[in-house]
Amino acid sequence: MSEQTTGGLIRPAVTEADAERIARELYGLSAVASELGSNQDRNFLLEEADGSRSVLRIDNPIFGDAARDGQHAALEAYRAAGVAVASVLPGLNGALTQRYDGFAVRRSEFAPGEAMVDHGYFAPVVLAEFGALAAASVRALEGLSHPGLDRAHMWDMRVAHAETLKLAGSIRDHALRARVLAAAQGAQHELAQVADALPVQAIHGDLTDDNVMGRRGEDARLHPHTVLDLGDLAYGWRVAELAVTVASMLHHEPARPLRALETIAAFHSAAPLSAAEARALWPLIVLRATVLVASGWRQLEIDGDNAYARDRVAGEQAIFEAASAVQLAEATELVLARLDLPGRAAGAGLAAVGIPSGAAASPLKSLLPGLAGEVQILDPGVESECLDAGKWMAADAESRLVTGAFATGAHAAVFPYGVYRLTRTVVDSVDSAATWPTAAEIWVPGGAALEVTAPVNAHVTGVSSESMTLELGADWHLRLTGVQPSVAVGTQSHAGARIAAVAESGQPRAITARLLRTDALAAEAAGQLVLPMHVDPDRVPAWQRFTHDPAPLLGLPPLAQRDEAVDEQRRREHIFASAQERYYERPMQIERGWRHHLVDTTGRAYIDMVNNVTGIGHGHPGVADAVNRQIRILNTNSRFLYRELAEYSERLLALLPKNSGLDTVLLVNSGSEAVDLALRLAQAATGRKVVVALREAYHGWTMASDAVTTSAYDNPFALQNRPEWVHVSDVPNRFRGTHRGEGTGPSYAADLGDDLRALAEEGRDIAAFICESVLGNAGGVLLPEGYLADVYGRVRAAGGLCIADEVQVGFGRMGSSFWGFEQSGVVPDIVTIAKPMGNGFPIGGVITSKRVADALATQGQFFSSAGGNPLSCRVGIAVLDAMRDEGLQENARVVGGRLAAGFRALAEKHQIVGPIHGEGLYLGVELVRDRETLEPATQEAAATCERLRELGVIVLTTSERSNVLKVKPPLTLSAESADFVVAALDRVLTEGW
Numbered sequence: 001m002s003e004q005t006t007g008g009l010i011r012p013a014v015t016e017a018d019a020e021r022i023a024r025e026l027y028g029l030s031a032v033a034s035e036l037g038s039n040q041d042r043n044f045l046l047e048e049a050d051g052s053r054s055v056l057r058i059d060n061p062i063f064g065d066a067a068r069d070g071q072h073a074a075l076e077a078y079r080a081a082g083v084a085v086a087s088v089l090p091g092l093n094g095a096l097t098q099r100y101d102g103f104a105v106r107r108s109e110f111a112p113g114e115a116m117v118d119h120g121y122f123a124p125v126v127l128a129e130f131g132a133l134a135a136a137s138v139r140a141l142e143g144l145s146h147p148g149l150d151r152a153h154m155w156d157m158r159v160a161h162a163e164t165l166k167l168a169g170s171i172r173d174h175a176l177r178a179r180v181l182a183a184a185q186g187a188q189h190e191l192a193q194v195a196d197a198l199p200v201q202a203i204h205g206d207l208t209d210d211n212v213m214g215r216r217g218e219d220a221r222l223h224p225h226t227v228l229d230l231g232d233l234a235y236g237w238r239v240a241e242l243a244v245t246v247a248s249m250l251h252h253e254p255a256r257p258l259r260a261l262e263t264i265a266a267f268h269s270a271a272p273l274s275a276a277e278a279r280a281l282w283p284l285i286v287l288r289a290t291v292l293v294a295s296g297w298r299q300l301e302i303d304g305d306n307a308y309a310r311d312r313v314a315g316e317q318a319i320f321e322a323a324s325a326v327q328l329a330e331a332t333e334l335v336l337a338r339l340d341l342p343g344r345a346a347g348a349g350l351a352a353v354g355i356p357s358g359a360a361a362s363p364l365k366s367l368l369p370g371l372a373g374e375v376q377i378l379d380p381g382v383e384s385e386c387l388d389a390g391k392w393m394a395a396d397a398e399s400r401l402v403t404g405a406f407a408t409g410a411h412a413a414v415f416p417y418g419v420y421r422l423t424r425t426v427v428d429s430v431d432s433a434a435t436w437p438t439a440a441e442i443w444v445p446g447g448a449a450l451e452v453t454a455p456v457n458a459h460v461t462g463v464s465s466e467s468m469t470l471e472l473g474a475d476w477h478l479r480l481t482g483v484q485p486s487v488a489v490g491t492q493s494h495a496g497a498r499i500a501a502v503a504e505s506g507q508p509r510a511i512t513a514r515l516l517r518t519d520a521l522a523a524e525a526a527g528q529l530v531l532p533m534h535v536d537p538d539r540v541p542a543w544q545r546f547t548h549d550p551a552p553l554l555g556l557p558p559l560a561q562r563d564e565a566v567d568e569q570r571r572r573e574h575i576f577a578s579a580q581e582r583y584y585e586r587p588m589q590i591e592r593g594w595r596h597h598l599v600d601t602t603g604r605a606y607i608d609m610v611n612n613v614t615g616i617g618h619g620h621p622g623v624a625d626a627v628n629r630q631i632r633i634l635n636t637n638s639r640f641l642y643r644e645l646a647e648y649s650e651r652l653l654a655l656l657p658k659n660s661g662l663d664t665v666l667l668v669n670s671g672s673e674a675v676d677l678a679l680r681l682a683q684a685a686t687g688r689k690v691v692v693a694l695r696e697a698y699h700g701w702t703m704a705s706d707a708v709t710t711s712a713y714d715n716p717f718a719l720q721n722r723p724e725w726v727h728v729s730d731v732p733n734r735f736r737g738t739h740r741g742e743g744t745g746p747s748y749a750a751d752l753g754d755d756l757r758a759l760a761e762e763g764r765d766i767a768a769f770i771c772e773s774v775l776g777n778a779g780g781v782l783l784p785e786g787y788l789a790d791v792y793g794r795v796r797a798a799g800g801l802c803i804a805d806e807v808q809v810g811f812g813r814m815g816s817s818f819w820g821f822e823q824s825g826v827v828p829d830i831v832t833i834a835k836p837m838g839n840g841f842p843i844g845g846v847i848t849s850k851r852v853a854d855a856l857a858t859q860g861q862f863f864s865s866a867g868g869n870p871l872s873c874r875v876g877i878a879v880l881d882a883m884r885d886e887g888l889q890e891n892a893r894v895v896g897g898r899l900a901a902g903f904r905a906l907a908e909k910h911q912i913v914g915p916i917h918g919e920g921l922y923l924g925v926e927l928v929r930d931r932e933t934l935e936p937a938t939q940e941a942a943a944t945c946e947r948l949r950e951l952g953v954i955v956l957t958t959s960e961r962s963n964v965l966k967v968k969p970p971l972t973l974s975a976e977s978a979d980f981v982v983a984a985l986d987r988v989l990t991e992g993w
Helices: 016-027 065-081 124-141 157-170 174-192 238-252 257-270 275-302 307-325 328-338 397-407 518-525 537-546 565-575 621-633 643-654 671-686 703-707 745-761 787-797 820-824 850-859 870-885 888-909 938-950 975-991
Strands: 031-036 042-048 053-058 098-100 103-109 200-203 212-216 222-227 234-237 375-377 412-415 440-444 450-453 458-463 467-471 476-481 498-502 509-517 590-594 597-600 605-608 664-668 690-694 726-729 766-772 801-805 830-833 844-848 913-919 922-930 956-958 964-967
Touching: 016 031, 016 042, 016 053, 016 098, 016 103, 031 053, 065 103, 065 124, 124 200, 124 222, 124 238, 124 257, 157 174, 157 234, 157 238, 157 275, 174 275, 174 307, 174 328, 200 238, 234 238, 234 275, 238 257, 238 275, 238 307, 257 275, 257 307, 257 328, 275 307, 275 328, 328 518, 328 537, 397 412, 458 476, 467 498, 476 518, 509 518, 509 537, 605 975, 621 870, 643 664, 643 844, 643 870, 664 671, 664 850, 671 690, 671 703, 671 766, 671 801, 671 830, 671 844, 671 850, 690 745, 726 745, 745 766, 745 787, 766 787, 787 801, 787 820, 870 888, 888 913, 888 922, 888 975, 922 938, 938 956, 938 964, 938 975
Parallel strands: 375 412, 690 726, 690 766, 766 801, 801 830
Antiparallel strands: 031 042, 042 053, 053 103, 098 103, 200 234, 212 222, 412 440, 440 509, 450 498, 458 467, 467 476, 476 509, 590 597, 597 605, 664 844, 830 844, 913 922, 922 964, 956 964
């Protein structure tokens, strides 16, 4: 019986004991055999005593020697092209093919690495690498000709539809069977239109995640490397090689099938597809999925003991669900758009219709001639000024825009086509929302009926009770909804002729105008395409082709958008220095923020877990009002007398512990400047130069603040090039430092005391000791108990001053205290502050005693042009008001505790999660490869951040080893968002990165 007859194959009856005998008799090996999976053959891993491994394959009798010889020729072609393959090893008689009990036997090299099929998530780079590997395969085999390749088999995609029909009866789930058959029929219909134009050559035919061994890269991801199993090698459609590969990508994240466009684009880059091949691709992916499902059920029917086949059924069905989740016509258009190929029905376009370009003097008059007043274009977009202060989050945000326009006298209000709508953004979601409209939406107030006229000469091709379709030319149609047609199908209407009415109503009425490509309407009529009103950003490239902006037709200005991130990245690369950092491998363009959410130009929302600068949240109306009000009144420098400077300084001092002795404020513009000034104050007050800083610290980028910055993460040569006046002491990190565990505070303090004595003996008396009150650069590591109090005592005894760098960890972030130094029960001599003071507005400051501050006079006058000006002071006051009125320090305590508990629960579940650092909303999640040695999982942490971004969470790494996920969001973080972040991290650590 042939495979074509049965629709499946029973594997050769060969046991592990038989395999060991074959290895011994035919290859002279003493090895232990363990079976590997296969649908139709028998594969065994052979392990010899010295650890050597190889793979024994018992071919199904259906395959003849010619097919095997063709495979051996293909292996040579692969090697010549540089494609990694596992070579076939000769037997004792020198032949590549051996015989055992009537079966053909071959032994191959063992391909080291990891199986990729059961690996969860594939990163975009991995998806692209599979596409490049498929391209390398077709290039290597394109010149191969061999009689053994001209064979019929069920996995030839040219017979996939027929095989699906033959095998579908084995699918016992009747609903699934019906869907499989329907999908196969639709795909075959599309494929038939281009099948004759598809080139044929030798192809692997099964280049899937199951037949490629992966290797770990420097980025800790599993990358495809060695090609295995040429059992399906034969002549076939060249594009089928890619279709098979893409199909196998789908089950790695079946809810997001369009991620496979990465694989397709990479293939096309190396082995360009023709337009016909590109059109055939998604139908072939669907057919591959249908035949996989049908054959999987059939294989279990005839070989029920095949555990490999049984395990694969769920994955094969996931491939089918993913492949069929995207409308076939839409998927094809997305492929064409990604490859920059013409659309399925590219025609003359709108120019042939005679539509004028640009806005008309009387907008909407061509459609609604009865309009007598202003037409207002509404802005629901990401940068809309009408949607500030979170107005976009209201369920009725769009209707408010409409009623607002009518309230100001507008006679019509228009939501434009193609403008990503912030009003439809969804927060705390792993998926993007459908934000891009495929039509223009025209609203008119309630009132009498309105006449609707044909905007251009048109042929009526469709009518219903509330819609009508007009053919504008061979390629384009106009569909109007919300209208009552007054003409019949077949009517030829001239421009300005009455064709419908908008019904009388006491409520505002909406008309949508959508320009649709003719083939999209045909696909809709055939039940192959549903025409959505809004689509998510991933689908936009197709709908930019299926539809067109109707603005010129309606006399409106064209406003359609596209994602700007790629262009903006290119602009930035041209004008920025290479040292200027940028987040993410594939950065999004952020143009909106609200509280702890950021929104990109497509309306995709992210939870912001890193912007401690924006302590009271993005877009805070109190700060905005303060800026707007003050900038209109006065902004000058602090040499003048005005009340804001004293008022703000008094508010800051009131936040310090009672009887702290800190009574003087000096305002600057940034944290770096604040640290710089603090160092200068300490040196002036003590008459000394030497400053003791801690290893692995970050304090700023000015000349002086950088001098006490010792972080190798920010400067790999930090410890080698410190100036003579800086002494670096050990960092008191109880997790990774010299002394580890609880109770290490006295040991670290004693070590620093030894440093102070050594400095004194050298005649280098200390001016100051500078330290973050919590080790922010390490990821929020709390100082050992008693350390800071002990060290402060030693420093002061040595005649030095104590500087607390609170730029990152102060201002309520700890939750249980306003200042980080309060965690240690100490009061510093000098406090530096900045980041959250202005909620993103540039403010920095130094708080100290009058005695220390007055010492600066010995070095001349102090002045900062913008530091302490009325505007920055008014912003600072607004921030303090918001923190008080909104209870943000308490929120940091409560939500921070919830977040930390969630992270600690993940540590119990995932071995890669090491210590959880910090308190309040300054936390760090340390990722380690080994909990005993604390080997840093640096690459895994970076890849985790990339995946979290895809899931809607912005988290970045910190620490010397860059293996700590830094968690320092705006203090507005909600419990719901905190839970979402924990769940997203759990998903990444479970599925992969």
